[in-house]
Structures are given as structure tokens and as C-alpha cells.
Amino acid sequence: MTDSEKLEVERKYDVGEGDELPVLESLPGVDRVEAPEDESLDAVYFDTAGLALASRGITLRRRTGGHDDGWHLKLPVAVGERQEFTVRLGKNPESVPRRLRRLVQVHTRDQDVIPVAKLKTRRTIRRLVAVDGTALADFSDDRVDSRTLLEPKEQATWREWEVELIDGSERLLKDADALFAETGHHPSALPSKLARGLGRQYPAREEPAPPPDPTGPASAVLLSYLKQQVEALKKHDPGVRENAADAVHQLRVAARRMRSVLATFRKLADPDVTGSLRSELQWLAGTVGEARDNEVMRARLLDLIGAEPPELLLGPVAKNVEEHFDTAARRARAKGLAALKSARYFRLLDSLDAFLADPPLTEKAGKDAIPTVGRLVSKQRKRLKKEVRALDAESSSPAEDAALHEVRKSAKRLRYAAEAAAPVFGKQAAALARAAEEIQEILGDHHDSAVTRNLLRELAASAPGTDAFTYGRLHALEQQAGEDSRGKFFRTWSSSPPGPLRWE
DSSP states (O other), X not given: OOOEEEEEEEEEEEEOTTOOOOXXXXXXXXOEEOOOEEEEEEEEEEEOTTOTTGGGTOEEEEEESSTTOEEEEEEEEETTXXXXXXXXXXXXXXXXXXXXXHHHHHHHTTSOOEEEEEEEEEEEEEEEXXXXXXXXXXXXXXXXXXXXXXXXXXXXEEEEEEEEESSOOHHHHHHHHHHHHTTTOOBOSSSSHHHHHHGGGSOOOOOOOOOOOTTSBTHHHHHHHHHHHHHHHHHHHHHHHHTOTTHHHHHHHHXXXXXXXXXXXXXXXXXXXXXXXXXXXXXXXXXXXXXXXXXHHHHHHHXXXXXXXXXXXXXXXXXXXXXXXXXXXXXXXXXHHHHHTSHHHHHHHHHHHHHHHSOOBOGGGGXXXXXXXXXXXXXXXXXXXXXXXXXXXXXXXXXXXXXXXXXXXXXXXXXXXXXXXHHHHTHHHHHHHXXXXXXXXHHHHHHXXXXXXXXXXXXXXXXXXXXXXXXXXHHHHHHHHHHHHHHHHHHHHHHOOOOOOOOO
16 A cells, blocks of 8 residues: 545445345446455554544544555544545554654644554445446445453444445435435444444544524634634644645634634633733744745745846846745744644643633623624724824835834734624624725735845845846835835725724
């Protein structure tokens, strides 16, 4: 087996020991069923002592026998769908491969990952094939013996059917549901063999909380939004470790959203707890996010250089910019990965989980959501308006650049506050969030221009004479871009500033 990654789409069915096989050839689209093949599979499942992976519906196993022996990690995507990562067997059968450990470390953190169950499966596979020879799915008839390795140790045996798609459509699974239901066989309520093997030890999955109710407490607005962002952070953590596109950006946005709403709604929870969380989230966003800043500035400069007439590019400016950012990217990625492996990050995750499990709410948190949340969001809007009034529309000094950056940060906080309030305020909160986002994006371009100009000055200072000409020209273009963004902001604010929430 070679290392691989795929989307696994399957359905499991509860079956009695003496039940007869269904007539698989009667499934729509199935032309023939190939001869059965027998496999004997031995699997050891790994998890923390507290079953941190199982509590998320994640399975991590080492399996021998069959056509796909090796390490398998399965991450839930949707009902009946899991992303499967496979790694070849190594020399040490008890050592989980490094890549798979990385992919689940946001859940296991610094806990040991140990064997928790052993399963032996006697499998008979029948391949379902279409008339044109397309392999649609594999039907497996499994007889399983399981033994748990955690106290109290338990044993169990059962039989199950499994249909796993190969090149067939999900319509085939619906047809299989209907066919099997005719003989009283229905999809299993459990997501995996491990879940059934662990029995009473298998942790209950957390049910999704209902959305905040306009007639409910204000705390529900904060906790619902915070939970969404905690889940987003956990979702994108593996992507950052794997260097997946946009993962750093999405993780940093989740951290910033949490930090922002904890500030907006700070009167709803213990200030010492929220203050500590905000400080650690700022550290995380800043440390991991350096790689994102590097990506943005690199793309901006290379686009600027690419748009220049060749005769005005004196010296190997593009090459020098690439080398500068290559070095910066390696340094930023190493710094970000070190943060994600640190005890500090794991304790932040612990603290976020603890906050959601037992939120340290104040008396104000129990008050009605509409007026309480409305006033807190409106406070952010008033803060933004005050900062805009203090700006000097005629000045473009470094001090004014810094002031515009503060306006941008306030617009971002208002946007996230309005997003959190959307479940109880509906369309008017969504409109407020969009207006704040427009301001944020315009001033984001302005800030990127200011940062890029500073970098161009640094590069020009160490460049030979011919290069300096090009850096100076690029600086002038960026200065104009900054002025354009600045003018666009004042026009937008004048014509369509973020409007107020109304609840009375």
C-alpha cells in the first residue's frame, strides 16, 4: 500500500448472524456482481486514554491483512462520509506515523496516543459492476470479534454489511437502503466498528446546540458564535500543519473572531477569564499568521512588478523579492508550526473547551438577547464613528495611516459583533456586517499598501544603484494605491456608513 488520501463514502447495516444476503444484482445500475473474495483483517485502534478522538467520531488504526494493510486515519466530513488518510506500515507497529499524529494533534494535544481496542474481521467482498465495466462499489459481509484494551475490558462479536462507493453515485446507497429495508435491515446508528466495539465506553457525540433565540439569554449569542469559531480553528489546524492552501488565513480569522467577540461581549463573562483568552488568541493569530502576511505581501509585490513595462524594470528586482520572501516564508512557517506544537497552544485549546463547557457568565449574560446584544453591538458602531470623525481627510501622513489602521480594526470588530448578532437580529445585522466588512476591506488595501511601501524602502536601502530605481518606482505606485484606497474609504463612508441596529 502507498500513502494516500481519499474521501470514503459508505453505509453500514446491522445484520443478524443467520441473515441471507440481499440480491445485489437487483440494485439499479448494477449489471453483475463479481465472485466473492475473502480477507482476514486484524486492526488495532489508537486513541487517548480519555478517547479524545472517538468523541469527535475520528478513528485511527493499524490494520494488517487484506489489500490495504497499513495505518488508516478517518476524519468525519458528513453523515456517511469520512476523509481517509493512509500510511504504510513502519518498522515500529506501536508508533503512530508522524503525519497522522499531526493531523489529530488539535484533539490529542500533548496526551499519549495508546492502543484502545483490537478487532478481528472475517470479510467477504463482492464488487458491484456496471454494464460498461465501471466498478460501482464494494459490498462487504463482515463478521467481527472485538476486544477493548481499556478498563473495564469487554468483548463483543457481531455481523454487519457495508457498501463502500468506488465510482458509483450516492444514488446507489439510497437504492441499497431501500433494498435492504425490505428484509428489515437498516443503516447502523453507530459510525464505525470501533464505536460498536467500545460499547458503553464509546463517548456520546455532542449534539449541536440550537441557534440563539431572540427571546432567550444574551449569553447564547456569545457562546454560539464562539463555538463556531472554536470548531473552525480545530478544522483548519491540520491544514496549517500540512501547508494546505488558505489554512493559515482561516485559522487566524477564527482566532481573531473569537478575540473580537470576547471583547465586544466582555460584560457577559468573567473579565479575568476572557482577558486571558484574548491575550492568548492574540498570540496565536500573530504567531501563526505571519505566514499569511508574507503570502499577501509577496503576491502584491509580484503582481505590481508583473504589471510594469519590462524597460522600467532595472536589475533583478523580481528575483530579489522572491528570495526575500522565500527566506521569510521558511522562518514564518517554522515559527507557526512551533506554536502549534507548544504546550501554550494546547492549554489555550483546553481553556476554550472549558469556557464552552462551563462558561463563567455574569448576571448580565442572563438578560434578554435583543436589547442586551443590541446595545453591545451599537457600542462598537459608536466607537467606529468616533474614530472616523477624528480623522483628517486632507492629510496622508504616517500618523493618519496609523489612525486609518485603527479605524480598520474597529470596523472588523463591528463586523464580527454583527455576525454574532445575526441569529437574533436577522437581516439588519447581516447588512451591518456587510457594511463593516466593506470598510474593513478598503482599509485593508490601504494598510497593505503602507506595509509594502515600508518594505520597498528597506529593500531599496540594500539594493545596488539600478535596482533602487525600480524600487523607487514601485514605491510611487504603492503610494498612489494607498491614496486611492484612502479616497475610496471617505467616499464610501460618506455615502453608506454602517447603519444602526433597531430593536425598540
